[in-house]
Amino acid sequence: MAVREPLREREILRYRKRPRVVHAMLASSFLVLLLTGLVILWPALAGLASGGFTRWLHRVAAVVFMAVPFVYWFADREGAKELMIDSFKYDRDDWRWLKRFWSYAFGHTANMPKQGRLNAGQKMHHALVMLLSASIVASGLVMWFFMPSLGPTGQAWAAVIHDLSMLALALLLVGHLYFTFVYKALSGMTRGYVDIDEARLEHAKWVEEMEARTTAEAEEETEKV
Ligand code: HEM
Incomplete structure (x- = not known):
């Protein structure tokens, strides 16, 4: 298998293949859950839910959605651990960055504190994705397997x-897509690489670290020759 260089002309490797496949699994299962959930809930669309296909598809997507953390763990344990830890660990620069969030939201990064592999906004997004997903899965499993024994209050x-957890996750997705396009990050999840100048706007500390590491490795190679 070809080894992908972390840095190449004007581009930097953001995601290797395995985390990209896991992300595609997460995004596609979530979108199917959202659409089929809307069909099940919304009276105007109820006709589409008749015949049971929508409910079946909702459950199939739920199984794929629940499998995501396990697949991530087995496919890329280091990446999964890094995501878990980074999403819940905030340093002083992260808090300073969050105070200036609105500036970043409007595309201004000149006076933002430098950020690592994940900026503080991404950390919050990813942490909320994990917490809300846990709430969606727990309440979904209860409704799937224990509905008759719950009683009307428990069912409600x-x-x-x-539904509220799903709504919150759908609202987060709007922000997630907005920042993906404003900071031209999509190629990180399609090809793996992003433009290095764009990455510098959002993750200056991380880009500097990768550049320093690449220079150190190149020097080591030269010394060996
Ligand atoms: C459907 C369209 C979606 C697009 C275009 C998209 C795009 C992206 C991109 C470009 C990144 C990498 C950002 C970076 O450079 O760090 C990313 C990461 C991520 N996205 Fe999405 N996303 C989508 C849907 C979702 C959904 C539905 C969820 C959650 C339910 C989600 C959760 C995440 C998480 C947790 C990460 C971090 C992945 C990791 O570090 O392994 N995304 N997304």
């Missing part, structure tokens, strides 16, 4: 938690 609670 499970449905409210499930």
Whole structure:
């Protein structure tokens, strides 16, 4: 298998193939869950849900969605661990960055504190994805397997938690897509590489670290020759 260079002309490697496949699995299963969930919930679309196909598809997508953390763990343990830890670890620059979030939201990065592999906004997004997904999965499993034994109050609670968590995740997705396009990050999830100047705007500390590492490795190679 060809080894992909972390840095190449004007581009930097953001995601290798395995995390990209896991992300595609997460994104596609979530979108199917959202669409089929809307069909099941919304009276105007109820006709589409008749015959049971939508409910079946919702459950198939739920199984794929629940498998995501396990697939990530087995396919790329280091990446999965890094994502878990980074998403919940905030340093002083992260808090300073969050205070200036609105500047970043409008595309201004000149006075933002330098950020690492994930900027503080991404850390919050990814942490919320994990917490809300856990809430969606727990309430969904309760509704799937224990609905008859819950009683009307329990059933209502499970449905409210499930629907509100899904709504919150859908709103987060709007922000996620907005920043993906404003900071030209999409190629990181399609080809793996992003433009190095764009990456510098969002992750200056990380880009500097990767450049220093590449220079050190090149010097080591030269010394060996
Ligand atoms: C459907 C369209 C989507 C697009 C175009 C998209 C795009 C992206 C991109 C470009 C990144 C990499 C950002 C970076 O440079 O760090 C990313 C990361 C991520 N996205 Fe999405 N995303 C989508 C859907 C979703 C959904 C639905 C979720 C959650 C339910 C999600 C959760 C995440 C997470 C957790 C990461 C971090 C992945 C990791 O570090 O392994 N994305 N996304």
